[in-house]
Amino acid sequence: MSYTVAIAGATGLVGRTMLRVLEERNFPIKELKLLASARSAGQVVSAFGKEYIVEELTEHSFAGCDIALFSAGGSTSKQYAPYAAAAGCVVIDNSSTWRMHPNAPLVVPEVNAYALEHHHGIIANPNCSTIQMVVALQPIHEQFGLKRVVVSTYQSVSGAGQKGVDHLQAEIQGKEPESRISTHPLAYNTVFHSITDASGFSEEEIKMKNETRKIMNLPDVKIAVTCVRVPVLGAHSESVNVETEKPMTVESIRAALQGKPGITLVDDPINAVYPTPVAASNKDDVFVGRIRLDDSVENGAHLWVVSDNLRKGAATNAVQIAESLVAHNWLRFEPVEQW
Amino acid sequence: MSYTVAIAGATGLVGRTMLRVLEERNFPIKELKLLASARSAGQVVSAFGKEYIVEELTEHSFAGCDIALFSAGGSTSKQYAPYAAAAGCVVIDNSSTWRMHPNAPLVVPEVNAYALEHHHGIIANPNCSTIQMVVALQPIHEQFGLKRVVVSTYQSVSGAGQKGVDHLQAEIQGKEPESRISTHPLAYNTVFHSITDASGFSEEEIKMKNETRKIMNLPDVKIAVTCVRVPVLGAHSESVNVETEKPMTVESIRAALQGKPGITLVDDPINAVYPTPVAASNKDDVFVGRIRLDDSVENGAHLWVVSDNLRKGAATNAVQIAESLVAHNWLRFEPVEQW
Numbered sequence: 001m002s003y004t005v006a007i008a009g010a011t012g013l014v015g016r017t018m019l020r021v022l023e024e025r026n027f028p029i030k031e032l033k034l035l036a037s038a039r040s041a042g043q044v045v046s047a048f049g050k051e052y053i054v055e056e057l058t059e060h061s062f063a064g065c066d067i068a069l070f071s072a073g074g075s076t077s078k079q080y081a082p083y084a085a086a087a088g089c090v091v092i093d094n095s096s097t098w099r100m101h102p103n104a105p106l107v108v109p110e111v112n113a114y115a116l117e118h119h120h121g122i123i124a125n126p127n128c129s130t131i132q133m134v135v136a137l138q139p140i141h142e143q144f145g146l147k148r149v150v151v152s153t154y155q156s157v158s159g160a161g162q163k164g165v166d167h168l169q170a171e172i173q174g175k176e177p178e179s180r181i182s183t184h185p186l187a188y189n190t191v192f193h194s195i196t197d198a199s200g201f202s203e204e205e206i207k208m209k210n211e212t213r214k215i216m217n218l219p220d221v222k223i224a225v226t227c228v229r230v231p232v233l234g235a236h237s238e239s240v241n242v243e244t245e246k247p248m249t250v251e252s253i254r255a256a257l258q259g260k261p262g263i264t265l266v267d268d269p270i271n272a273v274y275p276t277p278v279a280a281s282n283k284d285d286v287f288v289g290r291i292r293l294d295d296s297v298e299n300g301a302h303l304w305v306v307s308d309n310l311r312k313g314a315a316t317n318a319v320q321i322a323e324s325l326v327a328h329n330w331l332r333f334e335p336v337e338q339w
Numbered sequence: 340m341s342y343t344v345a346i347a348g349a350t351g352l353v354g355r356t357m358l359r360v361l362e363e364r365n366f367p368i369k370e371l372k373l374l375a376s377a378r379s380a381g382q383v384v385s386a387f388g389k390e391y392i393v394e395e396l397t398e399h400s401f402a403g404c405d406i407a408l409f410s411a412g413g414s415t416s417k418q419y420a421p422y423a424a425a426a427g428c429v430v431i432d433n434s435s436t437w438r439m440h441p442n443a444p445l446v447v448p449e450v451n452a453y454a455l456e457h458h459h460g461i462i463a464n465p466n467c468s469t470i471q472m473v474v475a476l477q478p479i480h481e482q483f484g485l486k487r488v489v490v491s492t493y494q495s496v497s498g499a500g501q502k503g504v505d506h507l508q509a510e511i512q513g514k515e516p517e518s519r520i521s522t523h524p525l526a527y528n529t530v531f532h533s534i535t536d537a538s539g540f541s542e543e544e545i546k547m548k549n550e551t552r553k554i555m556n557l558p559d560v561k562i563a564v565t566c567v568r569v570p571v572l573g574a575h576s577e578s579v580n581v582e583t584e585k586p587m588t589v590e591s592i593r594a595a596l597q598g599k600p601g602i603t604l605v606d607d608p609i610n611a612v613y614p615t616p617v618a619a620s621n622k623d624d625v626f627v628g629r630i631r632l633d634d635s636v637e638n639g640a641h642l643w644v645v646s647d648n649l650r651k652g653a654a655t656n657a658v659q660i661a662e663s664l665v666a667h668n669w670l671r672f673e674p675v676e677q678w
Contacts, residue, residue, distance in 0.1 A: 148635055152491035152578035154529050154569065172511060182611070188572045189617040190493050190645075192629065195608040200589065200631040202608075222635035226578040226643070230493065230529065231570045237529045239491035239565040239578075250539065269534040269541075272521070278528040290531070292539040296487055296561035304565070306529075 002030035003326065006065045006089070008057050008080065009072030010034035011043055013162045014094055017315035018069050019047045021284075025319060028326070035061050036072070065089040066331055069318050082339040085121030090331055092123050092318045096203075099124040099211055103336050106214050109320045110262045111138045116324055120336045123321055128313025129153050129204065129227065129236050130211040135262050135286040135312070136240065136305045141216060143256040144299070145245030148222035151208070154230045154237035156277060157186055159309050168231055182229070191229045202227055235277030236313065238305040241294060248301050253291050262312070267291055275306035283308055284316045341369040342665065345404045345428070347396050347419065348411030349373035350382055352501045353433055356654035357408050358386045360623075364658060367665070374400050375411070404428040405670060408657050421678040424460030429670055431462050431657045435542075438463040438550055442675050445553050448659045449601045450477045455663055459675045462660055467652025468492050468543065468566065468575050469550040474601050474625040474651070475579065475644045480555060482595040483638070484584030487561035490547070493569045493576035495616060496525055498648050507570055521568070530568045541566055574616030575652065577644040580633060587640050592630050601651070606630055614645035622647055623655045 005022070009015040015036075022029065034045055034054045041056035055061065057076065062068055062084040070077050070084075071094040081091040081098065098104040105115035106124045111134050116123065126134075137146060157164035160181040170177035171187035182191045193204035204227040213219050222243075230237075257263050266275045267289035275287030286307040294300030307313055325331050344361070348354040354375075361368065373384055373393045380395035394400065396415065401407055401423040409416050409423075410433040420430040420437065437443040444454035445463045450473050455462065465473075476485060496503035499520040509516035510526035521530045532543035543566040552558050561582075569576075596602050605614045606628035614626030625646040633639030646652055664670050 150489045150580050150635070152565075154493070154567065156527075184611070184615050185617050188495075188570065189615050190569065190571065190576045191615060192608075192611070192613060195611065198609075200608045200629065224580055224633045224635040224639065224641065226491075226580075226629070226641055228493065228576075228578065231527065232529065233527045237567075239567065241489050241563055241565075269531075269539045270537075272523070272531070272534065274531060276523050276528050276530060278524050290539065290565070294563045296489070296563040300563065302563065302565055 002028040003066040004031040004033065004064055005029055006033040006035055006062060006068040008035045008068055008070045008076065010045060010054055011036045011040040012071055013158060014071040014310055014314045017310045018071065018318060019045070021311065021315045021319045023048055025323070027319060027322065033061065033065060059083045062087040062089040067092065067322050069322070070094060071314065081122050085335060085339065090119070090121055090123065090325060090333065092125055092321050094125045094314055094318055096127065096207060098122050099126060100214065103339070106211060107321050108134050108215055108317060109324050110135050111215055112217065113324050116321065116330050117328070119330070119333050121333045122339060125314065125318045125321065126211045126215060127204070127207040128159055128309035129155060129238065130208050130215070131313050131317050132236060132286045132305055132307035133208070133238055133240060134212055134215050136257070136288050136303055137242070138216065139256045139260045140242055140244065140253065143252070144248050146218065146221055146242065147245055148243040150224040150241040152226045152239045153228055154232065155227060156232040156234050156236055156309055157181065157229060158234045159229070159236065165233060168233065186229070187231055189231065193227055193229065232277045234308060234310060235280040235306055236309045237277055240303040240305055242301050242303065243297050244299045247299050248293065250291050250293060253301055257288055262286055263288055265289065275304060277306055280306045281308050282311070284311050286312055341367040342405040343370040343372065343403055344368055345372040345374055345401060345407040347374045347407055347409040347415065349384060349393055350375045350379040351410055352497060353410040353649055353653045356649045357410065357657060358384070360650065360654045360658045362387055364662070366658060366661065372400065372404060398422045401426040401428040406431065406661050408661070409433060410653065420461050424674060424678065429458070429460055429462065429664060429672065431464055431660050433464045433653055433657055435466065435546060437461050438465060439553065442678070445550060446660050447473050447554055447656060448663050449474050450554055451556065452663050455660065455667070455669050458669070458672050460672045461678060464653065464657045464660065465550045465554060466543070466546040467498055467648035468494060468577065469547050469554070470652050470656050471575060471625045471644055471646035472547070472577055472579060473551055473554050475596070475627050475642055476581070477555065478595045478599045479581055479583065479592065482591070483587050485557065485560055485581065486584055487582040489563040489580040491565045491578045492567055493571065494566060495571040495573050495575055495648055496520065496568060497573045498568070498575065504572060507572065525568070526570055528570065532566055532568065571616045573647060573649060574619040574645055575648045576616055579642040579644055581640050581642065582636050583638045586638050587632065589630050589632060592640055596627055601625055602627055604628065614643060616645055619645045620647050621650070623650050625651055
C-alpha cells in the first residue's frame with residue numbers, strides 16, 4: 001500500500017523537516033502534494049529525487065489525499081483542517097489549535113498510540129517541549145507512579161521557526177534582525193515565550209502542563225513548568241525533577257529507561273557524558289542523562305532530557321503518527337459533524 | 340579612616356571587577372596593593388586614576404594590609420590566606436576553599452551580615468549562583484518560611500573566568516578555542532560544570548545546596564539543584580521553585596521583595612517585562628521577576644532570579660563585606676591557631 005500525502009506549510013522549517021523525515025523513513029508515498037500560502041506558492045522543492053511545485057492551500061486541496069501533515073500555523077489549521085477531514089483525509093496537525101479539543105487525540109506514539117484507534121480525522125501533534133518530556137516520563141510513570149514534575153526548559157530558537165533562527169543569527173553577527181521573535185535580545189540572553197495569561201504563565205508553559213496531562217492520561221498529575229528560550233539554534237533541553245509514588249535508585253531509573261522506544265540513555269557523569277542540544281541535533285531520539293536522586297523530597301529524582309525540537313518535537317512525531325495509523329490500518333474514520 | 344587593601348588575583352576577571360567596584364563605591368583606600376602569580380607580576384593596571392604595578396603574591400605580601408580581597412583560585416587561597424590572617428589582615432576570599440570551614444563566616448550582607456561580627460580573619464565570599472538566590476530567598480523565608488527549593492540555573496560562561504568567555508567567543512567566531520572550559524562545545528549548547536561526585540551532582544550543584552543552608556542558617560532546608568551553563572557571556576539566571584510554610588499570593592511575594600536591599604523587582608509579564616542577563620550585566624542588584632503561584636504543591640511559587648555573576652556574584656559582594664566590616668568596626672579579630 002502507498003498513500004497520497006499532503007504537507008500544508010511545506011516551505012516552513014517544520015514542513016521541510018517533515019519532507020526529510022518522510023524520505024529518510026521511506027514512508028510509502030504514492031503522491032506528494034506540497035501546499036503553502038499564496039505567498040509561497042510556486043516555489044520549487046526537491047524531495048524523493050523529484051522536484052515539486054508548491055501549490056496554494058485552499059479548501060479543495062485535499063481531494064484524493066489520505067494524510068495531510070499540517071504545519072502552517074494555528075489559524076491556517078483552524079481554517080483548513082476541517083476541510084481535509086471532510087474530504088476523508090486524516091490531518092496530523094502540528095499547531096496548538098486542536099490539541100485540547102475533546103475530539104482530537106493528542107499523540108506521542110511511544111506513550112499513547114492507542115488513542116489513534118478511534119480518531120475523527122484530526123489528530124494533534126503535541127508541543128515540542130511536551131513531546132520529549134512525556135517520552136522520558138512515561139517509563140518512569142509505569143515503573144514508579146508519577147506524582148509531581150517540576151520542569152525548567154532550555155529551548156532553542158528554532159522553536160519559533162526560521163524567524164527565530166534568523167533573529168539569533170543576525171544578532172550574533174552584530175546586525176539588526178529583519179524581524180524579531182522577542183522584544184529582548186536573543187544573543188547571549190535568556191528570554192520567555194509570549195505571556196498573555198493573567199496568571200503570569202506563558203502560553204508555552206500552559207501547553208506543557210495541559211498537554212502532558214492529556215497525553216499521559218493523568219488529568220490530576222502535578223506539574224510545575226517554567227519555559228525559557230536560550231541562545232541555542234536547535235534542540236531543546238529540560239531540567240526535569242520528578243516525585244514518584246514508589247522509591248527509585250539511579251540504577252532502577254536507568255533500567256526503566258534503557259532500551260525503551262525513542263529513548264537513548266547518555267549518562268556517564270564522571271566522564272562528562274550527558275545529552276547536549278548540539279549532539280542531539282538532527283537525531284530522532286529523546287536523550288536522557290544526569291539521572292540523580294533528589295533527597296529533598298520522598299522519592300525524588302532529577303533527569304536531563306534533550307531532543308531535536310524540529311524532529312521528535314515536531315516532524316518525526318507527526319510522521320510516526322502517520323506510520324502508526326498505516327500500520328494499524330486506522331486511516332479510515334468516523335467523521336464528526338462539526339469541528 | 341582609610342584602609343590598605345590588597346587584591347590577590349588582580350589581573351583575573353573577578354580581580355579586575357573588584358577594582359572597578361572599589362572605585363565606583365569610593366571605598367576608603369589608603370594604599371592599594373595588586374598581587375598576582377609570578378606569571379602576571381609586572382603588569383601595569385590602572386585604578387583610582389593611578390597606575391599600579393602588579394606584584395608577585397608571596398607569604399610576605401600582607402604586612403601592613405588591613406583587607407585582602409582574594410580571587411586567585413582555590414589552591415592560592417588555601418596557601419596564602421592563612422599568612423594574611425596571621426599578619427592581622429582580614430581576608431575576603433572568593434574561592435570555595437574556606438566556605439564550609441567552621442571558622443570562616445560565609446556571608447551575603449543582605450542575609451547574614453551578623454555573621455561577620457566574630458570572624459577570625461578569613462571570611463568566605465559564596466558561590467555566584469548561591470549569592471543571587473539567597474538574596475531573593477531571604478525575604479521569602481522571613482515572610483513565609485522556606486521549606487523546599489527546586490532550582491535550575493542558566494549560568495554564563497564568565498563564571499569560569501576569562502577562559503570561559505574566550506572559549507565561547509572563539510567558537511561563535513568559528514575558531515578553535517585556545518583553551519576549553521568544557522569538552523563539549525559551548526556555542527549554541529547547554530553544558531554542565533565538572534562532575535566528580537559519585538552521586539552524579541556537579542561541584543557547583545553541591546556548593547549551591549551547602550552554601551545556601553550555611554548562609555541562611557537553615558541547616559535542614561530542602562534544596563534540589565541542577566546547574567547548567569548556557570551560551571551567555573555575563574550574568575546568571577535561575578528558575579527557582581519554592582515551597583513555603585505559609586500561603587503566598589503573587590502580590591504578597593512582590594510586597595515581600597519590593598524595596599529590599601539588593602533586590603530590584605522586574606515583573607510585568609504581560610508586557611514582557613522580566614529580568615534578563617543582558618539587562619542585568621554590569622549592574623549590582625539581584626533582579627527578580629516572573630513571580631507565579633505554583634498550584635502543584637501547597638504554598639508553592641516560581642521566581643526568576645538574575646544577577647551579574649562577576650558583580651553581586653563575586654566582586655560586589657566581596658566589597659560589600661569589606662564595607663560592612665568597616666562600618667561596624669569589625670576589622671580586628673581573634674586569630675585561630677590553625678586554618
